[in-house]
Amino acid sequence: MPEGKRLHEEENSISFFEMVHQVTKLVPYGRVTSYGAIAKYLGAARSARMVGWALNSSKVSIDDIPAHRVVNRLGQLSGKAHFKNVPMEDLLKAEGIVVENLQIVNFKQIFWDPGLELSLDAE
DNA sequence: GAGGTGACGACCC
């Protein structure tokens, strides 16, 4: 992944914040990714917290950004508390994702790595 | 203008 252009930067000054939203929207139906995976893809592997922060803001447009498909590296629904309106696990289950005890059972199987998948597609 | 916050992850002991 080139360090210059991570994503198709709509603006020259697109923020890390915006890129998180872009990547999150690219997560396929029925698949999930992690905060760290997104952060790593954006070249800020140590800034996973920022990804969570960005998704926190995305809740205003949760209809556009499937933030429920983003969990921590263990597949746990750490952001569940922020889905007070629509249960996070309910959204995941609706996509055929097995959630048990606030954790994705087949996390490894449905894990979607943006750094891997998007590099192949390279839109 | 500066400091605190935050849905995590990696490193160190």
Added chain:
DNA sequence: TGGGTCGCCACCT
């Protein structure tokens, strides 16, 4: 091997 601590960086107050 497992638990604890630090770092990261943009946005909000």
